[in-house]
Amino acid sequence: MQYLIHRGEKIPLIGFGTYRLGRSEKAAEIETIRYGMDKLGMTLLDTAEMYGSGLSEEILGECIRSYDRSSLFIVDKILPSNAHKGQYLECCRQSLRRLGTDYIDLYLLHWKGPVDLQDMADNMQKLVEQGLIRHWGVSNFDTHEMQQLFACKNGQNCFCDQILYNICERGAEYDLIPWCKQHGVLVMGYSPLCNCREARTNVTSDRLIISSAQARGQTPESLMLSFVVRNKDIITVFKTSDISHLTNNMQNVFAPFSEAEMSVLCTKYKPPAKKYPLEKI
Ligand SMILES: NC(=O)c1ccc[n+]([C@@H]2O[C@H](COP(=O)([O-])OP(=O)(O)OC[C@H]3O[C@@H](n4cnc5c(N)ncnc54)[C@H](OP(=O)(O)O)[C@@H]3O)[C@@H](O)[C@H]2O)c1
Numbered sequence: 001m002q003y004l005i006h007r008g009e010k011i012p013l014i015g016f017g018t019y020r021l022g023r024s025e026k027a028a029e030i031e032t033i034r035y036g037m038d039k040l041g042m043t044l045l046d047t048a049e050m051y052g053s054g055l056s057e058e059i060l061g062e063c064i065r066s067y068d069r070s071s072l073f074i075v076d077k078i079l080p081s082n083a084h085k086g087q088y089l090e091c092c093r094q095s096l097r098r099l100g101t102d103y104i105d106l107y108l109l110h111w112k113g114p115v116d117l118q119d120m121a122d123n124m125q126k127l128v129e130q131g132l133i134r135h136w137g138v139s140n141f142d143t144h145e146m147q148q149l150f151a152c153k154n155g156q157n158c159f160c161d162q163i164l165y166n167i168c169e170r171g172a173e174y175d176l177i178p179w180c181k182q183h184g185v186l187v188m189g190y191s192p193l194c195n196c197r198e199a200r201t202n203v204t205s206d207r208l209i210i211s212s213a214q215a216r217g218q219t220p221e222s223l224m225l226s227f228v229v230r231n232k233d234i235i236t237v238f239k240t241s242d243i244s245h246l247t248n249n250m251q252n253v254f255a256p257f258s259e260a261e262m263s264v265l266c267t268k269y270k271p272p273a274k275k276y277p278l279e280k281i
Helices: 026-040 051-064 086-099 117-129 141-149 175-183 199-205 208-214 222-227 243-249 261-266
Strands: 003-006 007-012 014-017 043-047 072-076 104-109 133-139 161-165 186-190 232-237
Touching: 003 072, 007 072, 026 051, 026 243, 043 051, 043 232, 051 072, 072 086, 086 104, 086 117, 104 117, 104 161, 117 133, 117 141, 133 141, 141 175, 161 175, 175 186, 199 208, 199 222, 208 222, 208 261, 222 232, 222 243
Parallel strands: 014 043, 014 232, 043 072, 072 104, 104 133, 133 161, 161 186, 186 232
Antiparallel strands: 003 007
8 A cells, every 4th residue: 555644644545435335245345345454554444424314334333343543543424414514423432332433533514415514613612622533524615615715714624525436427636635735735536437337347348458557567446546646645445345456456556657657648538628517426
């Protein structure tokens, strides 16, 4: 595994997503995540109260039960409808109960919705003060929303923006990713394998991707992950419940791209030439 350091935290560049966990055989799901933690250093684990209405947190909780908690970096998310004064504390406690842990490393507002950002930042700060979370951040925030957040008291404490980012969805490179870098906000890309089978297959069956991956000693899926973490300043989480997918995906994943390789890829998978609103899943 390779890591980056952000605000003093050493964080794996690649971790596990858990969206749709609970749809395969539970034992295989747990075995796959544990394999990733034990053999591949994938100790960054991403979940949300929304995923399976808490089921994903419960399965992840089972997964990590026998692990040294301090070796893990657990990311969890609160729904916008729960992020207000009357609800946030109980929701955070429920997530902690399902995970079977005393604290969350990074707690994100899942998307902006109608949330009062000052209220949300105040509530997140209280959770930090109570030791229930170590850091807080947001997800699916575009640049203007980050600017609104930074205008709030303690808004600058936002640790991370988790966004859709993959080889086909590069819009955030135009201004959001530069803005986050400039303001010390970590970018975590989600759906690095394009989330759904059809979109992923469009990439993995593309001759350009296949030949580029072969030349790099990778599978097409592994190349997709390499693309997201290529500069080692963005982290990502992908989901799999299949050990053979997992090992394939991590094959040579940190091999650097040469300028020539990157310019070939960019002929088809182009960087944005203008601002596009941030895409979300
Ligand atoms: N903040 C947000 O709003 C948000 C939104 C979406 C996702 N996320 C987070 O980001 C994580 C990752 O995103 P994602 O789950 O949407 O999509 P993803 O990681 O891009 O793709 C996951 C899908 O790819 C399949 N897959 C993985 N490796 C494969 C391989 N080698 N060959 C064929 N299929 C393969 C998985 O199926 P198998 O299990 O069969 O391998 C799964 O169906 C989520 O799990 C979640 O934690 C956050």
